[in-house]
Amino acid sequence: MEPSTDTAVPAGRAPTLHVRFADADAIPFPTRTVERGDALYCAGEPLRSLYTVQSGCFKTVATFPGGDDDSAPHAQVTAFHFKNETLGLDGVCTNRHESDAIALETSIVRIMPVGILEPLCREYAAMQHELLAIMSAEIVRASRLALMLGTMPARERVAAFLLDLAERLDARVSSSGEHASELLLPMTRADIGSYLGLELETVSRTLSKLQREGAIGLNGRQVRIVDRAMLERQ
Amino acid sequence: MEPSTDTAVPAGRAPTLHVRFADADAIPFPTRTVERGDALYCAGEPLRSLYTVQSGCFKTVATFPGGDDDSAPHAQVTAFHFKNETLGLDGVCTNRHESDAIALETSIVRIMPVGILEPLCREYAAMQHELLAIMSAEIVRASRLALMLGTMPARERVAAFLLDLAERLDARVSSSGEHASELLLPMTRADIGSYLGLELETVSRTLSKLQREGAIGLNGRQVRIVDRAMLERQ
DNA sequence: CGTTAACTTGATGCTAGTCAAGTCCTGTGG
DNA sequence: CCACAGGACTTGACTAGCATCAAGTTAACG
Structure with missing residues (x-):
């Protein structure tokens, strides 16, 4: 355990960032x-x-x-x-x-x-x-x-954002079975847009489209991830 | 000099990153x-x-x-x-x-x-x-x-890129007086584009435009910064 | 309950991406 | 030494995606 303690970070190709201190x-x-x-x-x-x-x-x-x-x-x-x-x-x-x-x-x-x-x-x-x-x-x-921001179109950015958020919030909020993919977004569309390098209208439109296509459920800031696989392949 | 040595970083609003170890x-x-x-x-x-x-x-x-x-x-x-x-x-x-x-x-x-x-x-x-x-x-x-990548249009990105590069290379390459703003880019247009979230054609076009407008001199990978102020206000 | 911020949706225009052709430069082999 | 090949670069024409502008709806809050 001396010079280089292997930190408790999963070795998957998408490691859990935001390591806990x-x-x-x-x-x-x-x-x-x-x-x-x-x-x-x-x-x-x-x-x-x-x-x-x-x-x-x-x-x-x-x-x-x-x-x-x-x-x-x-x-x-x-x-x-x-x-x-x-x-x-x-x-x-x-x-x-x-x-x-x-x-x-x-x-x-x-x-x-x-x-x-x-x-x-x-x-x-x-x-x-x-x-x-x-x-x-x-x-x-x-x-x-x-x-x-440099390589993905709007759809992919929004989808990736939701998946990232789900992963980071699930470990805390979820209580029901398997994949409790019910999120309550704490930020506005403008915040999301700013983070993703998009205008808030684009965020809103993209979320609506993802809902129409059955990937997510949407009710204001309440987001339900219906089809995770569909989001992942955006 | 104990707990928190003030590192040799200028206090300007655009601090020299790439701190030297x-x-x-x-x-x-x-x-x-x-x-x-x-x-x-x-x-x-x-x-x-x-x-x-x-x-x-x-x-x-x-x-x-x-x-x-x-x-x-x-x-x-x-x-x-x-x-x-x-x-x-x-x-x-x-x-x-x-x-x-x-x-x-x-x-x-x-x-x-x-x-x-x-x-x-x-x-x-x-x-x-x-x-x-x-x-x-x-x-x-x-x-x-x-x-x-999230907020700037192509012109600004390219201009900012050149200024950043000039700053980081000047301290080393320059030898002549005042502001030896002659750069030799070591990377291709495709590399620059990838870094800036642009296509290589866009990089090329933007550089050409900056040249036509008199902000820079351009000869392949040789770049001369003619009007630094003009670049800064892109 | 009224006011304001947050959000949705539509119409339009511009920026940068895509496709394509051609030029320049560098290095290589005849 | 020169011709040639390949990659790097430039420039043009066209297009798609997203920003912008605008109007209307919903939700939050005092």
């Missing part, structure tokens, strides 16, 4: 509650801590000065974060947060000050490896998003 | 030469080492099984790596490489075995912080790419 569970870090719509942190703020979602969920929004100063700057939702997922990793390189983290519903996070985390990781090899694994997983996640 | 310079890691077109590593291979480019350059290509098994899988260039930049970080989470790394020209890399790197980072706080910073920078880079 389990080793930090043992440490009594403080928590904080963030109301829906409020920011956990904002871009530019000095990085004090990393955060793990205990309950609720967040979106992170990155902004990029859009060429011409008067023209609208580019902004995009770069990630959604659910229970047990870690926020703030993008700030380590500059010691400042690179994005805004906004709660999509009232949420609770565990606060892990970097000044404590780094010495801890020097002490415990497993913890160090786990932190590195989490950061690496975030790199892979962001690269996959880029790949999706 | 300078602390590893002191250690006599072995090197390896990779011929143009050959792979430094391939997706799926077990992760043994991280690599720092000593000379030459690489592209990393990610592949994603494209829905239908018979339909072409999605593949995209997710990054280019030049001198002093580190490769392999995306493999830490699964202990396997997540992409192929292909040399664009004959290149030399420094080999840093993870089994040695992790204990070293537990010993030296500055080195640990630097490794974390490098990984964090990679997250930001990938997120920026996603933002670019």
